[in-house]
Amino acid sequence: MNQPIPPFPDGDANEQAEYWRALRESPFFDSEQDQRWRAWLAASRENQEAWRQTQHFFDCIERLNPAQIDRIEREVRTANGTSHETPARRLPKRSLRMLPIAACLMLAFGLGWAFSAGFFADFRTGTGEQRRIQLSDGSSVILNTASSLSVEFSERQRVIRLHGGEAYFKVAADAARPFEVVTSGGRVRALGTAFDVKQWQGDLAVTVYEHSVRVAFADGETVESLAAGQRVASAGGKAGLPESVNLKQVGAWQERRLVFKEKPLRQVVDDLNRYRPGKIIIADPALAEHLVTGIFDADDPEAALSVIEKTLAASETRLTDALVILRRQ
Structure with missing residues (x-):
């Protein structure tokens, strides 16, 4: 048969x-x-x-x-x-x-x-792990949890390939060698600046802390000068417009805090999944779009999950701690 x-x-x-x-x-x-x-x-x-x-x-x-x-x-x-x-x-x-x-x-x-x-990256972090990296050119990187990158430096250029996750870059100035971060969702170019790049599911988000950067999205859209205090992101492969952001909130992950302001639960769960072993799945599409606002301890994602469940009147089914399924009560 x-x-x-x-x-x-x-x-x-x-x-x-x-x-x-x-x-x-x-x-x-x-x-x-x-x-x-x-x-x-x-x-x-x-x-x-x-x-x-x-x-x-x-x-x-x-x-x-x-x-x-x-x-x-x-x-x-x-x-x-x-x-x-x-x-x-x-x-x-x-x-x-x-x-x-x-x-x-x-x-x-x-x-x-x-x-x-x-798996084949030069630097990577596991679930819940963060790592500080000093590069050969004097630049520094803070690599967020469940993230990975590779370094390709030469006499003419400095290229970082962010395979996935999030990283904060403090770039050493070198006019002869532009610093570029390459992701599947686009490219970010800088000379000497500080900025954050996040890549997930083919999309890209860039936040600038100092000076400015150039962002070229995979769909062809370009932001020639994204200034300090601004963020630009793509969604579903389509680039959005630059917006002003609270840098303390955006960079809270560097202090092991998760800050959400009117974020859909699906995005919140994506972040929680990077800080805890196993996986959280939302079984109800309507529940996935509910907005979440709060500040949580990145070292205690279970507490964050418990608060969110109570706030949204959601119930969970656990198939061991490795799999948590959320649905409306």
């Missing part, structure tokens, strides 16, 4: 890209599936970026040597509480062998597909 093809996921573009990668490596992938994959890829910029990141991750996996593969498999088995060996001969294709390894890594360590780029 033929094994049925797993159903196409209803989740975000990253989950769908993972699905297509696995299907393309399987015996089920035929000309009809190829047409469906091409249509999905052409449907949106978000799909294209998710596919690019997925391919990049597996390209890196393919370059691992046998010793590295065995070490990763041992770590995954330990994290999952298992000890049995999976003979390589049962998975004759190297790329097929990598698929379960990659999936287990992401499940075992709870990092989702943000892990795919961050």
Whole structure:
């Protein structure tokens, strides 16, 4: 009897890209599936970026040597509480062998597909962790939780690739070498300044603390001079307009505080998920749009979750602490 093809996921573009990668490596992938994959890829910029990141991750996996593969498999088995060996001969294709390894890594360590780029980054932080980094040019970085970046400095340029998450940059002046932060949602260029860059789900937010920066969004929109005290962000891949912000509130994460002012619950949950192990899911679309205002301790996300549930009259279902499902009472 033929094994049925797993159903196409209803989740975000990253989950769908993972699905297509696995299907393309399987015996089920035929000309009809190829047409469906091409249509999905052409449907949106978000799909294209998710596919690019997925391919990049597996390209890196393919370059691992046998010793590295065995070490990763041992770590995954330990994290999952298992000890049995999976003979390589049962998975004759190297790329097929990598698929379960990659999936287990992401499940075992709870990092989702943000892990795919961050695993090979020069600097990264885990859940709830923050890190201060001193760069070779004299610039400094505060890397927020669940974030990752790579550094590419040369005689002519200074490039930071923010794979995901958030970072605050205090840039050392060097007119001969502009400082540029590159994300999937756009680019930020500065000479000597202080600014914050946040990337999530293909979108970009930039806040300037000192002097000014140039922001070029992936959709082609450009802010030539974003001044100190201003913020600009994209949503759904579309750039917004610059706005004045309270820098103390925006930068509160550097003091381990989470400050929300009339933020949709879905955005609040996105932030909480970066500070606690496991994942919070909102099962009710209407609840996800409820606005939240408050100041919370980043070191106690469970307390923040409890307050939010009481305020919004929401109930939770816990499948261990690893998965919390929110819905209206």
